[in-house]
Structure formats: structure tokens, C-alpha cells
Amino acid sequence: MVYSTELLKGTLKTIVLKLLADNKKMYGYEITQRVKELTQDKIQITEGALYPTLHSLEADGLVTTETEYIGKRVRKYYSLSVAGKTRAKEKVSELASFVQTMTLLLDLKPKAI
């Protein structure tokens, strides 16, 4: 089951920030593949959502970029800035709290591990 775009909309920044916090630097395609791999294809980030988000994170100063030239191709690597590291922690904690609240609200019992 692939989750709907509506469900993912508010979490994309958190996902990207968390991935960058866990990996030193990543480029766009690598981010989409990593998400697919970690979620066993349940979450597929579209390019149409990812790149505007990365652009916005860069404009906000939360990520820094590094450019690598592969012949004529340009590959932009993203890594977290100091402010980005703080924001990543905040966003992850906010989302965790939200998930907990939703679990209560929808009366869902966490599955026993």
C-alpha cells in the first residue's frame, strides 16, 4: 500500500531533514531511493514535491549545498546546516508527538513487537 499524497504533504520536510541528519550529504535521486528503501516502497517521494522542498530548505538556510561536476552534469549534494540540525530535531519530535496524539484520537493500539 502506497500512502496518499495528502498524508505525506505535511511530513516531507521532516522526512528530508531526518534523512540528511542521518546521512552526511545526499542528492535528490539518492533521497527518493533511500525513502523507498526504508519504507519498503510504501512512501514514494515524487520529484515534483522533493525539489521545491529542497529549494525551500536551502532558501531557509536549513541545508547547505555542494556541487559536483560529472562531465557536463551537475550534481547538488545537500547537507544540514547548524540551524538545520536543530530544526530536524524539533520537526522529528513534533511529528512523533503528533503520531502519538493521532494514535490516541483514533483509538489505535500499537502493535506488540
Added chain:
Amino acid sequence: MTPLTDEQIDHIVADLYAHGIRLEGLRDNLMDHICILVEEKLAAGGDFEGSYATVIPTFYRRELYELEEEALFLESLRGPHVVLSRGWFFVLAFALVLGPWLTYVGQWWFFQRPMGDIRSSFEVIGGAGVFDVFPLLIVCVLFFTPNRFDPLIPWGSKILLGLKPLIRVLPMAAA
């Protein structure tokens, strides 16, 4: 995996530009991503034109330019914005534009001072306000308002502002 040739990369870059992708960073990202996907298809036995034509529509719903619009929109959400209801917009426009002018006329009407009277400083300030504050209002609107929001301001008022519709109007605004 065979890498794309310089000509093929140039073709992709030119096509992205032709589809309205003007932001260099975004174009670089898209180009790299498209190259990877096309190379995967080439490795599976496809040809460049066919592979490119299959890959590119997966990036958008209606137009590729949507990505640039979205990037610009998200960027415009940073920082403070001018958020005015329609009613408050007119109050502000009245206060900033007509207020000083009415002050000037009122002073002249009530006190009947001769031109050049030192006491006319209020009038001078009022008059200058018309020409100083109005452009300042436009500049503030230009810089702090995301232009994607469709204003509910009538056409005449847009002309009054002298520029594109740039005031964001809250949906719950009570005029």
C-alpha cells in the same frame, strides 16, 4: 551503465529551460535526476528519445513549470507577509493616501494661511506624505506579499496600487 553524451545533456537542459525552469539550482537537480532515470532506461535497452519522453511526464501533473512555481511559492512564504482584509486594505489606503491630503486641505480651509507661512509645515508634511508614503506602501506590498494569493480586491484598486495584485486577503476577512 553508459553515461549520456554531452549533446544529450544539452538537449535535456535546453528542454527544461524551454519548459519554464529558470532557477539554476532546480534545473541542475532535475537534469541530474532525469539523466539517472534515462540512463537506467538506456541500460534496459531503450533509446534516448523514447526514454526521455517516458521519463519527463513523471515529474509533473500538468506542466513541468509547476515545480518552479511551487519552489518560488515555498520560498515566498518565508519572512513576514502583508496580510490584510479587504476592509482594512481600504482603511489603510485611505489613511496613507487621502489622510495627509485631507489634512493639507483642511488646514488651508480653516486657517486661511498665506502660502509660505511657517505654520504650514503640517500641510507640507501632509503633502509629502501623499508622494512618500504611497510608494512606500507599494514597496512593502511588493516585498512582503506572496503574489500567488488571489486578491479579492477590485480591479480599480489594483490600478490604484499601480502594480500587480499583491495583497493577500484572508478568507475569513470581514470587509
